[in-house]
Amino acid sequence: MFDIGFSELLIVGIVALIVLGPERLPKAARFVGLWVRRARAQWDSVKSELERDLAAEELKRSLKEAEEAVRDTGQRVRDSAAEAEREYRQMRDSLRDTAQQAAEGLQPPAADAAPLALPAAGDGATDPMPAGGSETEAPAHARADDTDGPRHA
Template sequence: MFDLGLTELLVIGVVALIVVGPKDLPMMFRNVGRFVGKAKGMAREFSSAMNDAAEESGMRDVAKGLKAATNPVGTAMDGVKEAAQEMAKSIDPTSYKPDSETAKLAAKLAAERAHDAKKIQAATARAAAERKAREASEALAHAEAAEAAVEQAPEQPSSADPAVAPSEGSEAKT
């Protein structure tokens, strides 16, 4: 209501002290407090009377209508929420029993899924076996090629072997 800071209140207090005097100042503050209290009470009473009058005249319904007009999506969602709550109250999930046609269809779908799962597992196992066989044949081919390479390579003496004497051209001259 009033926007008074600390400095403004201090100025008002100093002026009141000078004008009224230190002797009558407490009585004046008491009277001002009573006046402010009465004013707040009257404002509260007026506000509650206006709210009561608005409720009696149907202004709240008009306000809801205006809110619905300005926010139709929110209002529609409120209606959907209310309908869902009513449906949840009327539906008892424990009383649901599928009819025989639904049960047969569910059993048929479950059997088809199990059959498809077995097919997938068999295809995966077959592919894994083929891959392992291919890797084994490749490993065998590599091993045979390595053996053939070892057999074809001429045998060379090792330079670290002490029994082998160095050749004439490799001797160092002193």
């Protein structure tokens, strides 16, 4: 910014010594030093305030980005939940339709169809086990070897 070298400072010092004289020069130097310190302190204050503002803006931007990321993640979760619910309903409806089709295939024919003819009770010709017994041998526990009743093992 200001490019002041040693030669320029020497010239300013000589001019100040001539103008102010040797009695007032130390007092003027202290006064100039005081104002230079105040100017630097003010500059440092402005600089630190700007840095704080920039840091606050960066923090706000970071917070906004994090908030958007959370919002996007929440939306993706809601979309995934809605998709899962849609798939669940489709699967449930598909299973219900399949179950209904299977149940319709297992139901007896409609009332207008001819009923199956069942053999009459006591009819020996169609009865698989006639009342008089079977030609095959009865099981061992049902044989009448004892007259007291069935035999227990």
